[in-house]
Amino acid sequence: MRTKNSEVTIDELCEEIKSKLPQLDELMKRYSGTELVITSGNDGIHSGSKWPKSIYFDEKTARLKSDSLHYKNAAIDCRIWGIKSKGKEIQKRFAGDSLILFPKPWFTIIIESSCLHIQCNKYRGKNE
Ligand SMILES: [Zn+2]
Numbered sequence: 001m002r003t004k005n006s007e008v009t010i011d012e013l014c015e016e017i018k019s020k021l022p023q024l025d026e027l028m029k030r031y032s033g034t035e036l037v038i039t040s041g042n043d044g045i046h047s048g049s050k051w052p053k054s055i056y057f058d059e060k061t062a063r064l065k066s067d068s069l070h071y072k073n074a075a076i077d078c079r080i081w082g083i084k085s086k087g088k089e090i091q092k093r094f095a096g097d098s099l100i101l102f103p104k105p106w107f108t109i110i111i112e113s114s115c116l117h118i119q120c121n122k123y124r125g126k127n128e
Contacts, residue, residue: 001025001036004079010041012073016106016120023101024078024118031094032082039115040077046070067125074123077115 001021003010010018025036040046046068047055058065069075083094102109102118110117 002038003041004037004039007043008038008041009043010038010076013041013076014072014074014120014123016122017074017076017102017118020101024098027094027097027101028078028082031090031097032086034082037079038076039079040070042070042073044070046075069119069121069123072123075117075119077112077117080111080114080116083116 001024021036021038028034028036045064045066047066055064055066057063065071070077083091086094098109098116106121108117108119108121
């Protein structure tokens with residue numbers, strides 16, 4: 001398991017996701033043959049649930065932010081090419097095992113452009 005580069009920060013990632021990363025790494029290795037690569041933690045620009053309404057400029061960090069759980073250390077993005085390039089059966093099994101590892105309604109897993117987005121819903125605000 002590794003991060004894409006040193007700009008990707010997961011040090012402050014919530015324990016709910018962090019504790020399951022070794023198991024997610026195992027799933028990636030089993031189904032794609034490559035280790036888990038985390039492409040984003042609380043870094044980068046992420047759209048919120050009500051994009052673009054929820055965007056704002058954070059004076060403290062001088063960054064554009066949104067209500068995305070990435071900024072609350074409660075979401076990560078992972079590389080998914082390895083799985084996408086496998087057949088239907090592998091993708092189906094990966095999806096099933098991912099949902100066992102990150103069950104609803106506590107977690108949400110979605111495909112975001114070329115990444116797998118995993119978030120812990122406990123950290124969501126009331127109106128999100
Ligand atoms: Zn994401």
